[in-house]
Amino acid sequence: MPAAEIQFHDNVLVLYGDWLRGEAHPDAETFLRQHPLSGSLKLEVRELGKWDSTLLVFLSKVLGAAENAQISPDCSALPPGLAQILKLGAYGRRNAAKRQDALKNDDIFLQAGAFGMELHSTAVEIVNFIGNITLSLWHLVTFRTKMRWCDFLFQLIECGPKALGIVCLISFLMGLILAFVGSIPLKWFHAEPYVASLVGIGMLRLMAPVMVGVVMAGRTSASYAAELGTMQVNEELDALQTLGIPQMDFLVLPRFLAMTIMLPLLNLFADITSIVGGMIVAIFDMGITSHAYLHTLFTTTRLNDLVIGLITCFVLGILDACCGCYQGIHCGRSAAAVGKITTATVVYSIICIVLATSLITVISVLLRV
Amino acid sequence: MSHDFPIEVNHLAMAYGSRVIMDDLCFQVEKGAVFLVIGPSGCGKSTLLRHLIGLQQPASGTIRLLGENYWELDEQARNRLMQRVGILYQRCGLWSSMTLAENIALPLQLYTKLSPTEIRDICHCKLELVGLAGFDDFYPSEISGGMQKRAGLARALALDPEILFFDEPSAGLDPISAMNLDQLIRELRDSLGTTLVIVTHDLDSIFAIGTDAIYLDPKTRSILGRGTPKELLEAPPAPEIREFLTRGGGR
Numbered sequence: 001m002p003a004a005e006i007q008f009h010d011n012v013l014v015l016y017g018d019w020l021r022g023e024a025h026p027d028a029e030t031f032l033r034q035h036p037l038s039g040s041l042k043l044e045v046r047e048l049g050k051w052d053s054t055l056l057v058f059l060s061k062v063l064g065a066a067e068n069a070q071i072s073p074d075c076s077a078l079p080p081g082l083a084q085i086l087k088l089g090a091y092g093r094r095n096a097a098k099r100q101d102a103l104k105n106d107d108i109f110l111q112a113g114a115f116g117m118e119l120h121s122t123a124v125e126i127v128n129f130i131g132n133i134t135l136s137l138w139h140l141v142t143f144r145t146k147m148r149w150c151d152f153l154f155q156l157i158e159c160g161p162k163a164l165g166i167v168c169l170i171s172f173l174m175g176l177i178l179a180f181v182g183s184i185p186l187k188w189f190h191a192e193p194y195v196a197s198l199v200g201i202g203m204l205r206l207m208a209p210v211m212v213g214v215v216m217a218g219r220t221s222a223s224y225a226a227e228l229g230t231m232q233v234n235e236e237l238d239a240l241q242t243l244g245i246p247q248m249d250f251l252v253l254p255r256f257l258a259m260t261i262m263l264p265l266l267n268l269f270a271d272i273t274s275i276v277g278g279m280i281v282a283i284f285d286m287g288i289t290s291h292a293y294l295h296t297l298f299t300t301t302r303l304n305d306l307v308i309g310l311i312t313c314f315v316l317g318i319l320d321a322c323c324g325c326y327q328g329i330h331c332g333r334s335a336a337a338v339g340k341i342t343t344a345t346v347v348y349s350i351i352c353i354v355l356a357t358s359l360i361t362v363i364s365v366l367l368r369v
Numbered sequence: 370m371s372h373d374f375p376i377e378v379n380h381l382a383m384a385y386g387s388r389v390i391m392d393d394l395c396f397q398v399e400k401g402a403v404f405l406v407i408g409p410s411g412c413g414k415s416t417l418l419r420h421l422i423g424l425q426q427p428a429s430g431t432i433r434l435l436g437e438n439y440w441e442l443d444e445q446a447r448n449r450l451m452q453r454v455g456i457l458y459q460r461c462g463l464w465s466s467m468t469l470a471e472n473i474a475l476p477l478q479l480y481t482k483l484s485p486t487e488i489r490d491i492c493h494c495k496l497e498l499v500g501l502a503g504f505d506d507f508y509p510s511e512i513s514g515g516m517q518k519r520a521g522l523a524r525a526l527a528l529d530p531e532i533l534f535f536d537e538p539s540a541g542l543d544p545i546s547a548m549n550l551d552q553l554i555r556e557l558r559d560s561l562g563t564t565l566v567i568v569t570h571d572l573d574s575i576f577a578i579g580t581d582a583i584y585l586d587p588k589t590r591s592i593l594g595r596g597t598p599k600e601l602l603e604a605p606p607a608p609e610i611r612e613f614l615t616r617g618g619g620r
Contacts, residue, residue, distance in 0.1 A: 021529070022482055052529040057490045060497060081560035088556060089497045096502030334465030334510040 002049065008035050012042045013062065019048075019055035028061035041066050042074040051082075060089045067093065129326050133256060136248040140257075146249040155258035159220045163262075164269060166219065170211055171270035175199050175277025178207065183286055192286045193296045199278030200301035204309045208270040210357055212263060213316035217349030221324030224255050225345040228328025229338040237329065247329060256321040263317030264310045271309065304369050312360050319352040374433075375400055375532050375564045376421065381430035383416050390416050392590045394430070396583055398566060403558060403578050405598065406568045408585035409613065414568045415459070417585065418536055421566065422456055423447065435531060452480050455525030459536040461517045463509040469496060469520045470505035476527045495523040499553060515546035522553070533557075535567040539574050551577050572616060576602075584610050 002017035004025035019025055043059070063086060066073045075083045139145040182198040228251060231237050240247050275297065282288040327341040327348070376398040383390040390413040398404045406414045419425040421432060423439040431438055437450055456462075463472050473492040477483060483491070496502055499519040501512075509517055518538065525533055538554065539547035555578050558565055569575060575582070579598045586593040586609060594606040598614065605611035 053491045053494060056498075057487070057494045060494050061490070081562070084556055085498065085560035088500075088553070089494065092497035092500045092502040095500060096497070332510060334508075336466035336508075337510070339466075 002047065004054070006031065011037075011040050012044060014044045014046055015055070016045075016047050017049055019051040019058070021052055021054050023054075025054055025058065028058045028065075032062065032065050037062075037066050037069050037071055039071070040074070041071050042077065044077045045079065045082075048079070055082075056085065056089065059086055060093070063090060064093060125330060126326065129322070129329075132248045133252065133322070136246070136253045139249060140253065145253065146245055147253045148250070151250075152254040152257060155254045156262060159216065159258050160262040160265065163216065163219060163266060167212055167215055167266045167270055168273045170215055171203070171208055172273040172277040174207055174211055175203055175274030176281055178202055178274075179278040179281035180285070183281065187286075192282075193288055193292055194300070195278060195282050195286060195288070196293045196296035197300035199275060200297045201305050203274040203278075204271050204301060205305040206309070206312075206357065206361065208267055208274055209309050209313035209316060210353060212266050212270050212313055213320060213353040213357075214350060216259070216263060216266070216317070217320050217323070217353065218346055220259065221320045221345050221349050222342050224321070224324030225328040225331075226338060226342050228325060229331030229341050232329070232331040233333050233335070233338060252325045252329070255325055256318070259321035260314060260317040263313045263320070267310055267313035271306070308360065308364050308369065312357055315356050315360065316353050319356055320349050323349040323352060373400060374398060375435050376404075376566065377433040378421075379431045379433075381420065381432060382428040383413060383420055383425070384428040385416075389428070389590060391585065394592060396592065396595065398564060399581065400564055401558070401562050403555070403565045403567065403580045405575055405579040405582035406566065406585065407570060407575060407582055407613070409587065409609075410570070412585045412587040414570075414585060415536055418534060418566070418568050422454065422534055423451065448480075452476070452528050453531045454534065455528065455530035455532070456534045457518070457521045457525045457536065457538060459540055461509070461521035463517060463521055463524065465509050468506050468508055469501065469512075469523070472509070472520065473524045473527045476524070480528065491527070492523075495526055496520070498526070498557075499523045500549075515542050515550070518542060518546075518550060519553070522550075526557070529561075530563065532564045532566065535565065535569070537569055537571075538567060539569065539571040544573070547571065547574065548577075554578060570613075572614065575614070584613070 003023065004019045005016040006026045007014045007016070008031070041062075059082075063073055067090070075086055078086070136145070140147065179195050179199050182195055182202075183192065186192050186195055186198070228237070231251075237247055237251075240250060279290060279293050282293045283290060324345050327345045331337050331341045374397040378394055378396050381394040382392045383394075394417070406417055408414055416425065420427055421434065423434075426440060434450060435453055437446070439447060439450060442450060463469070464475070467475070470489070470492045473495055474488050477488045477491060481488075493502070493505060496504060499522050501516060501519055501523065504512060504516070504520070509520065512520065518541075522538075535554070538550055542550060551574050554565065554567075557563065565578075567574070567578070575598045582594075582596065582598050582601060583592045584594040584601065584607075585591075586607070594601050594610045601610050602614045605614070
């Protein structure tokens with residue numbers, strides 16, 4: 001097979017040989033540097049063998065340079081198929097020039113401005129979302145809601161019983177770990193029985209709600225976001241809207257209610273399993289009887305600790321549900337967008353959980369409850 | 370390498386589980402043909418396409434693509450075979466996390482030893498061909514449906530395939546865009562000599578670009594008619610075909 005070659009005489013460019021991908025061929029830039037185009041350009045082929053994109057790339061560069069130099073090339077001597085496809089390419093190039101002006105802008109000020117505008121619109125959307133949820137709850141208490149109760153029941157099961165296993169497992173292990181680590185300093189002071197207070201106050205007031213919140217953010221909020229986001233991609237949300245079914249009532253409310261009702265309940269289970277976890281360490285590692293453990297627990301842990309934990313968990317439920325549903329409803333229309341909002345949901349949920357817990361802890365300590 | 374028949378289908382049966390879609394299909398596609406697969410909705414056109422491109426295994430019978438049976442090949446040979454085939458999916462199948470240029474570049478990066486500059490040039494050239502010059506750095510979600518179709522075509526053309534498969538190329542396009550796409554398809558075939566297999570039920574496309582067609586019938590689960598769209602219209606082998614091609618007789 002003859003290799004690809006070119007010859008250039010009197011403004012006539014002659015192409016020879018096979019132009020195939022991955023094989024040696026003349027380079028358009030080199031050619032244009034050696035032979036600046038002027039006057040006219042005629043393309044011819046002699047013994048042109050097989051060709052693919054390689055030839056097209058070469059010719060489109062040469063023709064592009066010719067167009068820039070205001071030369072209209074003569075392609076009449078080319079095989080009809082090749083001439084036709086070059087014409088298509090030339091048409092594409094001509095139309096591109098017009099479009100490119102209106103395309104993306106890399107100016108840093110424009111980008112900063114766009115970022116600011118986006119921040120503003122996001123803030124407005126979040127406020128809007130909170131307002132809409134409130135309205136939706138108002139519809140619920142005034143018996144005007146369009147929520148389907150079977151959806152609500154399904155969501156209750158989804159984030160209650162089905163999440164119980166992982167929540168119990170994690171809080172059991174947390175109680176165990178807390179007791180183990182706590183036993184080290186307690187032994188210095190010969191205050192081993194107080195491991196019960198450590199586990200009781202630590203878990204009930206703080207750790208159980210946070211763990212439940214984090215587990216549910218990863219498990220349920222992310223699934224809310226992914227589900228609603230995919231519905232957005234499939235135009236299911238649009239279909240609801242055009243039927244006059246408010247997506248807040250129909251999709252967000254059952255999820256929101258399920259999460260806010262179920263989280264405190266899950267928290268109760270987490271409290272119990274974590275106390276059991278702590279008790280196992282107390283009995284087998286520290287030689288405390290179960291009776292002494294429970295006695296210390298009930299005398300040092302107050303009801304306030306439990307109530308603050310439940311309130312925290314209720315707030316975290318609201319935050320988790322809002323993060324998931326907000327992100328899902330404001331999803332873009334592509335697979336990549338669904339991935340992005342799912343990540344954002346988990347990240348924002350966890351940030352919200354930590355912020356809210358800190359706030360509640362500070363307030364409760366200041367109020368001495 | 371040349372084959373008189375890039376696609377040969379022998380006694381193909383297609384089934385989902387125990388539900389048989391089509392039974393005993395036999396046909397060959399000539400090199401350089403614009404081969405249409407037509408038939409009513411749900412007759413198994415798209416399923417046939419999925420079989421032809423190796424996404425689904427035949428229940429029985431064989432499919433030879435460029436002389437080779439996909440299901441008898443090992444992984445490497447399959448990859449080599451599929452590099453000679455380009456596919457435009459019904460919903461384009463553009464990877465939404467990549468720009469148009471990256472979409473087209475991916476097969477080139479995977480299967481050729483070209484330098485990044487050469488790949489960029491080829492991507493640019495392909496986008497020029499389909500009328501999307503200057504859109505290299507756009508994401509699929511930033512362009513319209515018609516443009517996505519053309520970008521999908523550019524990606525299908527990336528490796529200079531010998532056979533191009535189209536699943537409903539004009540679905541979801543306005544008549545002007547559909548016509549432009551038809552014209553583009555025809556011009557690409559005339560200039561590159563590619564064999565085209567098109568699943569469609571767009572009548573305008575059928576008569577505008579088809580050089581050969583089979584009509585799949587869901588009731589008999591077989592090919593009810595074969596020939597150019599004109600022949601099928603003028604001398605329909607079955608009344609259903611006439612009805613299909615005349616939009617219920619009203620044309």
